[in-house]
Amino acid sequence: xxxxxxxxxxxxxxxxxxxxxxxxxxxxxxxxxxxxxxxxxxxxxxxxxxxxxxxxxxxxxxxxxxxxxxxxxxxxxxxxxxxxxxxxxxxxxxxxxxxxxxxxxxxxxxxxxxxxxxxxxxxxxxxxxxxxxxxxxxxxxxxxxxxxxxxxxxxxxxxxxxxxxxxxxxxxxxxxxxxxxxxxxxxxxxxxxxxxxxxxxxxxxxxxxxxxxxxxxxxxxxxxxxxxxxxxxxxxxxxxxxxxxxxxxxxxxxxxxxxxxxxxxxxxxxxxxxxxxxxxxxxxxxxxxxxxxxxxxxxxxxxxxxxxxxxxxxxxxxxxxxxxxxxxxxxxxxxxx
Numbered sequence: 001x002x003x004x005x006x007x008x009x010x011x012x013x014x015x016x017x018x019x020x021x022x023x024x025x026x027x028x029x030x031x032x033x034x035x036x037x038x039x040x041x042x043x044x045x046x047x048x049x050x051x052x053x054x055x056x057x058x059x060x061x062x063x064x065x066x067x068x069x070x071x072x073x074x075x076x077x078x079x080x081x082x083x084x085x086x087x088x089x090x091x092x093x094x095x096x097x098x099x100x101x102x103x104x105x106x107x108x109x110x111x112x113x114x115x116x117x118x119x120x121x122x123x124x125x126x127x128x129x130x131x132x133x134x135x136x137x138x139x140x141x142x143x144x145x146x147x148x149x150x151x152x153x154x155x156x157x158x159x160x161x162x163x164x165x166x167x168x169x170x171x172x173x174x175x176x177x178x179x180x181x182x183x184x185x186x187x188x189x190x191x192x193x194x195x196x197x198x199x200x201x202x203x204x205x206x207x208x209x210x211x212x213x214x215x216x217x218x219x220x221x222x223x224x225x226x227x228x229x230x231x232x233x234x235x236x237x238x239x240x241x242x243x244x245x246x247x248x249x250x251x252x253x254x255x256x257x258x259x260x261x262x263x264x265x266x267x268x269x270x271x272x273x274x275x276x277x278x279x280x281x282x283x284x285x286x287x288x289x290x291x292x293x294x295x296x297x298x299x300x301x302x303x304x305x306x307x308x309x310x311x312x313x314x315x316x317x318x319x320x321x322x323x324x325x326x327x328x329x330x331x332x333x334x335x336x337x
Contacts, residue, residue: 025061028114032130032156032226033060034140037147039154042140042227062159064111074108093183096193100176107169113208113300115219116157120297120304121212128212130156136222156226158219162238166208166301168247173200180258188263194256195282201250205243209301211293214241243299248290248306256282256315271325278319285312 027033033041041060080102087095121128131153132139144150180193218224218241224234260278267273288309297305319337326332 025063026114026159027061028116028118028157028159029060029062030112030159030161030226031228032158034132034143034154034156036152036154037144037149039140039143039147039149042143062111074106076107077103077105079103089181089183092185093181095179095181097177097179099178100174102174104172105169106171107167107206109165109167111166112159112161112163113166113210114157114159115215115300117155118157119300121216128216130158130216130219130226132156132226133220133222138222138225138227140227158226160210160215160238162230162235163210163215163242164207167206169204169206171200171202171204174198186263188261190259190261192257192259195258196255197253199252201248203247203249205245205247205299207242207244209243209299210241211243211298212300213298215300243293246291247294247299247302248288250286250288250309252287253285254282256280268325270327270330273325274323276319276321278317280315280317282315283312284315286310 027035029041031041031043080100082098082100084098085096089095115128115130117127117129119128133153134141134151139154141150144152144154174197176195176197178193178195180191182189182191182193184190215238218237219226224230224238229235230238258278258280260276262274262276264272265275286309290306290308293299294302294306295308317337319335321333321335324332324334
């Protein structure tokens with residue numbers, strides 16, 4: 001399936017939806033948004049991806065939906081396979097097996113990563129804050145003077161456009177096999193089977209996510225122009241803070257067996273009473289392994305650290321159901337599990 005960008009469709013081409021009173025703008029912008037003294041984004045609000053919505057007051061806000069390349073429908077590739085086999089052992093008994101496999105690969109591209117005091121950076125900086133010091137060549141003294149804050153460190157909400165779009169690929173694989181024997185013996189039907197299923201999830205970062213521990217010292221050094229293009233060396237330094245690779249892998253497994261039988265047990269004036277019996281056992285296991293960067297909380301865009309998971313459990317079940325005809329037009333049913 002081909003992807004679609006948000007701005008290719010009427011209902012999603014902007015984060016401003018006045019008909020329903022919805023606004024999805026962001027104060028993390030590029031050029032950076034100076035919150036100290038209410039300075040805002042330097043320059044006029046004319047960049048195509050900026051809006052000045054009256055409901056939010058004066059100032060420029062980033063409109064993520066209007067940006068070229070931001071997807072509303074991601075690239076998706078899906079494969080499915082199913083097979084079954086049967087073997088007639090004798091007139092009453094049959095062996096059978098089924099197998100299925102699916103693979104779903106989804107690539108999703110969204111806006112460049114925001115960095116500011118609004119997002120947790122774990123142990124890597126107080127609230128992910130960017131402070132522009134007066135000694136930086138990019139310190140806007142004229143704007144700070146007009147706002148009465150010249151000489152103070154300026155808090156900047158920033159969107160790392162030079163880090164590129166955030167780009168991830170999620171791959172999910174699922175497989176299952178069932179094998180069993182079923183048949184009839186005297187007045188009883190029976191079915192016994194074993195099963196195994198496994199699901200695997202894998203997420204890879206292709207672009208746009210960065211290490212807090214590397215980018216925050218760089219952004220707070222005063223050598224990065226937070227309001228315009230940077231030199232080649234500075235742009236390369238920003239690029240060098242990116243993480244590319246696997247962020248987590250997970251596996252879920254189930255295996256076990258089922259046995260069930262049913263048949264008529266005795267005759268009543270209104271008809272035959274019937275009984276069904278069954279039992280099941282299965283073991284469930286879940287393992288999730290994050291990358292070291294994700295486990296430490298050092299990656300932007302994930303909202304903190306994600307820990308490893310490794311748990312399992314055994315499940316047992318037994319059930320019985322009895323159907324008793326009371327009169328020709330009324331039946332009673334008793335069940336327990």
